Amino acid sequence: MSKRDYYEILGCTRDADEKQLKSAYRKLAMKYHPDQNGGNPEAEERFKEVGEAYAVLSSADKRAAYDRFGHAAFENGGAGGGNPFGGGANPEDIFQDLFSQVFGAGGFGGRRRGGPQRGADLRYDLEITLAEAYTGKDESIHVPQAVACEPCSGSGAAPGSTPETCDMCGGAGRVRAQQGFFTMERTCPRCSGKGKVIRKPCKECGGAGQVRQERQLSVKIPAGVESGMRIRLSGEGESGTAGGSKGDLYIFVDVVEHDIFERDGPNLYCRAPVPMATAALGGEIEIPTIDGGRAKVAIPEGAQTGRKLRLRGKGMPSVRSSAQTGDLYVEMFVETPRNLTSRQKELLREFCDCTGADCHPESEGFLGRIKRFWNGAEDEKRAN
Template sequence: MAKRDFYDVLGVQKGATAEELKKAYRKKAKELHPDRNHDNPDAESQFKEVNEAYDALKDPQKKAAYDRFGHAAFDGGMGGGPRPGGGAGQGDFASAFSDVFDDLFGDFMGGRGGGAGGRQRATRGSDLRYNLRVTLEEAHQGLQKTIKVPTSVQCSTCTGTGAEGGAEPTACPTCSGMGKVRAQQGFFTVERTCPTCGGIGQIIKNPCRACGGSGRVEKDRSLSVNIPAGVETGTRIRLAGEGEAGLRGGPTGDLYIFIEVEEHALFQRDGQSLFCLVPVSMTAAALGGDIEVPTIDGGRSRVKIPAGSQSGRQMRLRGKGMPALRGGGVGDMFIELAVETPVNLTSRQKELLKEFEKLGEDNNPESSSFFTKVKSFWDSMKS
């Protein structure tokens, strides 16, 4: 059976460009791939025919020979080159088929690598995390703080190249700088990370003694960090370029500082609001008066307690809370009263309280109201 014209097989004109040939080949290969045509018994032979045609036409020398002599160029003696379907041509077929293999399965396998042929030259350094604890006072005021961060920095001996004397790395002989090697397994060509260079595409003949060829060394760095006023637990501060140094001269990662605000002995925080629980004596709550309370800035504020105040009563001090992060005003501070029952009474104090109790029938409205309701409840249950 006579072979079909290679241009007809790919569905292109004789003067098609290399890009047009490649585009047509990929389209045909996808359409005729055996894994997609289980119900077509001729799919495999048609798929091989497409690969044979593209293998001949993608090479300028083979294409010129085919344009001049037709199929006879590959039958021996005319073109001088190997046949597209066998011998040395299998390597070319594998290379050509890997293109369509990437298109068919690239998404599932994670896609192609970036750069020329997926090669990986320099690697970006990792981002680092630093947990920083600050006091509530520091969170209120903001501060400049120096921290020590253990990280990897660029090797000064080789200037990050990883090679002794700062020499440039050379292309890996195993993968020719591609970072990947291809192996044929039956009908498929499988691409794997190069075992020699680990996917970098380069090797260092004389590794730097200071860094062992990595281009970076471990070192503690001192950094001055600006903590803005108003930070809360969970606030994240990003310092660009202050993370781990890149591999083989790659860009540096970032440093992320996570803030944790310590609990305070006097104040509880809720966003921009501060709460302070202030104990007051029974006498002060009953008679009323003035008390001094602390504020987060280290100052004092005088608060007037109304006569007859009960536990839980709150009073607001405007503008005495926490500032909003990066501007936006200041919150308020709330004073909450906790009326303290006297303890360790003397005999005389007990006598005075008993006397007060006898005279104070109308001094406890809450209690009177409660027990009136209780009596009503019991009476209703009896009836």
């Protein structure tokens, strides 16, 4: 059976540079690596094929010979002396070096699994009110997490015993198997890559070295915090294994919506109804503030719906600077009176009879534009 073209195997063109070849090899080697395919013979064959192709094309001399003579360059009597990895060289060692160069010193998967492993980070979602975000607060939370087992001090071995070095991998956490002229490295099946085996597991944790516990923590929520912000508590995550450091705890804050105020960064907004008479004559209305107090807002004479009035310093504090505080914007909407008595209606009619264009400039201007529009439409019809 004839060999496939090396460039075709890697999915590269003949003018591909070293970076493109290396990238193609990395992707295919990860795809067909035996550890990723459960020992599938077809995947192992493809893995070998990809390794052989890259071993040739990554060498300038071998690539030049292959480009000129093809596979014949490495057959008996060919330019390569019958070995695509180089005459007299040990193909196993060369392949291991090649794989380590592409994926790192630890081989496939990087570092070995037997060493200390940092504990996982944890996430906790915390809801607070807008008023609590304004003042800040000290919150007590309960976080379930894995902690080191006390009876075995996190070793997983029963008290009085210790984990033993795995006799299959010698503590390396990896074992090698011969596959033709390749040496394949896999996770040790006996110790699962830890390099240690536990003959007498701890009864408390079952040999895991960790147990689940719910811890109570006190968290300081700063004033001015906003939804989406996170607070990091270093070393309050999951415990590490084999002496590894603890992970961190991240608290994600969600400020729930308020019935009265809407927030935009440090500023607050609210809509306030204004009686028609107050809007016309001017006056004052009273509104609440986020700190639980009250504030009086002066309504100018002739105020219209949609007008915003600003109360300086009545917004939210800045989480970055306690000296900075946002503003409170009050948007007015003029309330039309309902459920009028006969006398009230009579007074309103009298008011309407004695008002003119000066009292309703917006209405008069709008009516004027309507009249001009209608007159223009009539003129156009007559012209046609």
